[in-house]
Amino acid sequence: MKRGGVISKRFLKSIRNIVGKENLLTNEVSRYSHSYDATTLSYMPDAVVIIKRLNDIDKIISLANEVGFYIIPRGSGTGMTGGALPTGGGLVLVLDRLNKHRFIFNHLPYIETEPGTLTSDIQNTAQLYHYFYPPDPASQEYSTIGGNVAEGAGGPHGLKYGTTRDYILYMDVVTGNGKNLTLTRGKDDNIIDLFCGSEGTLGIIKTIGLGVLPEPEEHSTVMFVFKSVSDAMRMVSSIIR
Numbered sequence: 001m002k003r004g005g006v007i008s009k010r011f012l013k014s015i016r017n018i019v020g021k022e023n024l025l026t027n028e029v030s031r032y033s034h035s036y037d038a039t040t041l042s043y044m045p046d047a048v049v050i051i052k053r054l055n056d057i058d059k060i061i062s063l064a065n066e067v068g069f070y071i072i073p074r075g076s077g078t079g080m081t082g083g084a085l086p087t088g089g090g091l092v093l094v095l096d097r098l099n100k101h102r103f104i105f106n107h108l109p110y111i112e113t114e115p116g117t118l119t120s121d122i123q124n125t126a127q128l129y130h131y132f133y134p135p136d137p138a139s140q141e142y143s144t145i146g147g148n149v150a151e152g153a154g155g156p157h158g159l160k161y162g163t164t165r166d167y168i169l170y171m172d173v174v175t176g177n178g179k180n181l182t183l184t185r186g187k188d189d190n191i192i193d194l195f196c197g198s199e200g201t202l203g204i205i206k207t208i209g210l211g212v213l214p215e216p217e218e219h220s221t222v223m224f225v226f227k228s229v230s231d232a233m234r235m236v237s238s239i240i241r
């Protein structure tokens with residue numbers, strides 16, 4: 001979410017009061033290490049805030065609205081589109097410590113999670129209960145689920161099972177003007193889909209309900225050898241059909 005201008009030193013004090021001094025980083029090393037993502041482009045933020053409580057997000061946004069400064073949400077910084085880059089300075093909000101999640105047994109079981117949970121932790125939790133969370137970006141061991149939603153991430157399972165977007169049951173978000181919304185699949189489909197791939201420009205995703213599937217009974221890897229690329233493509237097409 002990017003709003004307002006560059007943060008002033010005066011308001012760093014207010015931010016410190018919200019998150020505690022150990023979670024506001026202004027030294028050059030910390031700022032530099034949050035200045036880039038997987039694009040390897042680098043833009044120095046004015047400060048970095050490690051968010052450890054969901055409620056602090058609302059407080060920071062409300063301060064940003066009051067005085068005007070840029071906020072750049074960040075998960076693990078593995079994005080390849082530059083969405084987590086503080087191109088105009090401002091405050092990088094690091095969300096990867098918000099990683100509480102739980103499996104909920106229901107008539108349709110699901111996982112409720114904070115945004116900083118690693119994708120692989122979601123997959124492992126599903127597996128623990130003999131369920132399956134299919135979205136599998138190659139960065140799954142490092143990327144956060146909030147980053148996956150904001151990037152609309154997916155992987156090889158996408159062809160058969162779909163991508164992150166297809167597993168969102170609901171999301172709690174706070175928009176740039178500080179409005180809290182609960183978006184529910186079936187009711188707010190357009191807004192949920194708009195958030196997927198919005199790269200943090202619409203708001204911060206705080207809680208996500210993710211659908212899971214029953215674990216496949218069997219899976220294995222098979223290798224086929226083809227005489228030509230077109231033979232291989234024909235077989236892929238016939239499998240998809």
Ligand SMILES: Cc1cc2nc3c(=O)[nH]c(=O)nc-3n(C[C@H](O)[C@H](O)[C@H](O)COP(=O)(O)OP(=O)(O)OC[C@H]3O[C@@H](n4cnc5c(N)ncnc54)[C@H](O)[C@@H]3O)c2cc1C
Pocket residue numbers: 001037038072073074075076077078079080082083084095115136137138139142143144145146147148149150151152153154155156198199200201203204205206
């Ligand atoms: C080695 C590697 C392999 C990859 N493989 C794939 C792949 O197979 N498929 C694929 O789709 N992508 C892949 N990616 C890119 C992919 O988009 C990211 O890995 C992942 O989705 C980003 O998660 P992150 O936590 O690192 O987010 P970040 O890089 O920190 O942020 C990405 C964007 O999300 C925003 N954001 C983060 N958290 C929130 C939040 N809570 N609320 C709102 N906005 C937020 C940021 O502002 C930024 O715009 C790969 C990247 C790498 C480095």
